[in-house]
Amino acid sequence: MGSGNVATHIAAALKNAGHQIVQVYSPKYDHAALLAYYVKAEPIHDPGLLQSVDLFLVAVKDDAIEAVVAKLAEHDVPVAHTSGATSLALLEKYVEQAGVFYPLQTFSKVKEVNFKTVPLCIEANNEQLEEMLLKLGSTISQSVYKVSSDQRKILHLAAVFACNFPNYLYGIAQNLLKDAQLDFGLLRPLILETAVKVQDQFPAEVQTGPAVRNDQQTMANHLEMLQQNDYLQQVYRLLSDGIIQMNKS
């Protein structure tokens, strides 16, 4: 169920691994048709046409999951959603066998993703389905984890700190450069290297910058350069203080 970025990438990965996608459902028929064409499935826009298969995978927007799952109740088929922010319990309101098949990566339509490296978070309300989802996951990814609904909430929160906030800070840096007539390209290799470093090391081990050295003079200079911008001074102070405290403990 679904024809967006997540549905497209999962369907393609499953198809490539030799699984059969029987039908693609979307309320927008042309969307369903496009994805169905790629994975050689039947497009449908009416849930009444659903066949009884081994598994329903629900990869629609978070706020559309419940409405879709309600329509699956009449079938005796296990249902798994692909959402990081939705509990297993929501599915259990409608279906007997409920699971989660959540790929922890940001997908965009334009950019192909190597699914092998995408961590998959699996959960189910019975052992048989858990086993099935773990097995299915391992055919498309090298990193399959059992993650409970409570853990998944934490993971989602942690991803805000690890990805959404860093991206916002990249944007702040870009604006500082722009004001000085400097090209963002100057910082791109450094941004990439910073992310590459923590692929085989832990962040605290590779922390650099004035705060971790407790270099008060440089931090004072930086705050002075930001004196026109209260907000950026606050961000600079708060994060630098955190790094200084981390280093003390």
Added chain:
Amino acid sequence: MGSGNVATHIAAALKNAGHQIVQVYSPKYDHAALLAYYVKAEPIHDPGLLQSVDLFLVAVKDDAIEAVVAKLAEHDVPVAHTSGATSLALLEKYVEQAGVFYPLQTFSKVKEVNFKTVPLCIEANNEQLEEMLLKLGSTISQSVYKVSSDQRKILHLAAVFACNFPNYLYGIAQNLLKDAQLDFGLLRPLILETAVKVQDQFPAEVQTGPAVRNDQQTMANHLEMLQQNDYLQQVYRLLSDGIIQMNKS
């Protein structure tokens, strides 16, 4: 001058590009000897032994630059330092021809860096030296920029936002996962992809997460999950507010 990470990577890149490194100076002779061995130069620990060459490159720690440059004054040789945080004016106190040859990347001894992709920031107090440093830079890097001392200060500040702070946020995410018995490996691909995305796009174009959607319910849930930690609540609020404001403007 110097035998640390920056000196080593620059010397190796210059040597590989066909330039001759004549001498390597370090107050610690064995350090000088090791680098000199690799780049087929003469190691020296006494500045009195310096030969008059085409260029002195000073790649020592920021707080050691002045002492080293003071010893170069007697030679009529252009001097360039490799520091992001040091002005050109410091060199001009001691030598006539002063320049900057600053590679904007984080170097570690263990990890080899493809110097071709490292942005080089060039500055000089006369056109002839500027020309020479731009030309020298272009033999080892594809990204050579003219950057004034004032711009370099901004660049250094922007790098704190683009690299030091994001790395600290990766560490916060790791701690959140640890408390929930989750592996940091779950987030590594997402961290990498977030940095890869801004290599050919701008951060504001690819911002994701609850704040950019102004998803108040999710942000309230996240703040509740952080209720045991005032500091993390502050960080979450401050950065989310910034993203919400950015999106409004």
